[in-house]
Amino acid sequence: MTTTNASVRKAVIPVAGLGTRFLPATKAMPKEMLPVVDKPAIQYVVEEAVKVGLNDILMITGRNKRALEDHFDRVPALEATLEAKGDTAKLESIQAASNLGDIHYVRQGDPKGLGHAVLRARQHVGNEPFAVLLGDDLIDARDELLSTMIEVQAKTGGSVVALIEVEPSQISAYGCADIEEIDGEGYVRINKLVEKPDIEDAPSNLAVIGRYVLHPEVFNVLDKTEPGRGGEIQLTDALQELAAGQGDGHGVYGVVFRGRRYDTGDKLSYLKACVQLAIDSDDLGPGLRDWLPGFTAGLTK
Numbered sequence: 001m002t003t004t005n006a007s008v009r010k011a012v013i014p015v016a017g018l019g020t021r022f023l024p025a026t027k028a029m030p031k032e033m034l035p036v037v038d039k040p041a042i043q044y045v046v047e048e049a050v051k052v053g054l055n056d057i058l059m060i061t062g063r064n065k066r067a068l069e070d071h072f073d074r075v076p077a078l079e080a081t082l083e084a085k086g087d088t089a090k091l092e093s094i095q096a097a098s099n100l101g102d103i104h105y106v107r108q109g110d111p112k113g114l115g116h117a118v119l120r121a122r123q124h125v126g127n128e129p130f131a132v133l134l135g136d137d138l139i140d141a142r143d144e145l146l147s148t149m150i151e152v153q154a155k156t157g158g159s160v161v162a163l164i165e166v167e168p169s170q171i172s173a174y175g176c177a178d179i180e181e182i183d184g185e186g187y188v189r190i191n192k193l194v195e196k197p198d199i200e201d202a203p204s205n206l207a208v209i210g211r212y213v214l215h216p217e218v219f220n221v222l223d224k225t226e227p228g229r230g231g232e233i234q235l236t237d238a239l240q241e242l243a244a245g246q247g248d249g250h251g252v253y254g255v256v257f258r259g260r261r262y263d264t265g266d267k268l269s270y271l272k273a274c275v276q277l278a279i280d281s282d283d284l285g286p287g288l289r290d291w292l293p294g295f296t297a298g299l300t301k
């Protein structure tokens with residue numbers, strides 16, 4: 001089910017992070033440009049937004065991020081060269097990135113945290129619900145998540161987060177949700193959200209992943225949110241306030257995702273994501289499948 005929902009039209013993608021986990025690869029290149037198989041990671045995220053009708057995309061950028069703008073722009077000289085050679089496949093592959101939605105950019109300025117980055121979208125988004133997609137999480141294009149979240153937002157009128165079940169030992173890396181089932185519904189009510197709790201304080205093993213569909217009331221809350229965990233303005237803290245409060249724009253709901261998610265946030269997960277996606281690709285999959293078992297068993301080089 002891929003739906004276009006008129007009530008949510010805009011996607012916000014924070015990309016101002018320094019990418020320190022990937023140094024030295026990210027010394028002069030945005031981490032979002034690291035290739036995952038044959039496309040930069042950020043392209044998967046923009047494609048996911050466009051697929052559900054979010055054609056208006058705002059990236060919250062910072063220094064050293066110009067390559068992102070270049071990637072989604074046209075390159076007439078390269079297009080002309082490929083056209084002259086008759087290399088239609090490559091021509092289409094570069095045009096695909098520049099034909100994706102209407103992409104806008106605003107700089108974050110100070111690196112004050114995810115909540116601060118989202119607040120920078122206020123003027124562009126205005127008074128309508130919007131999606132936030134974090135680039136470290138890739139959702140398999142064969143699975144539905146964002147479209148379901150958009151439906152839940154329309155139905156509840158609140159804000160919606162995406163949740164996955166993690167090993168209890170992993171929960172301190174995520175926002176964590178205390179939830180309540182709602183009879184007959186495929187989504188849950190969020191009673192409480194805690195940003196990166198210690199294992200012993202975690203209310204559950206349900207982790208918030210990088211997809212949100214938010215009511216614009218979140219901007220009013222973020223405007224007043226004090227720095228939290230790590231001294232940063234946390235989106236989770238603003239959402240906790242929306243979950244706890246009453247009235248228009250309050251209420252937070254969760255969609256538990258059980259599909260394929262690839263974490264590209266650190267070196268090991270990134271390598272796994274590359275292998276997982278390559279193994280499923282038509283052109284690279286067969287060769288990789290042939291080679292990988294022998295290689296890991298130490299039988300082949």
Ligand code: G1P
Nearest residue numbers: 114134173174175208209210236
């Ligand atoms: C952010 C959020 C966290 C969430 C995570 C999902 O953390 O603050 O609540 O669980 O994204 O990827 P980050 O990974 O940016 O530190």
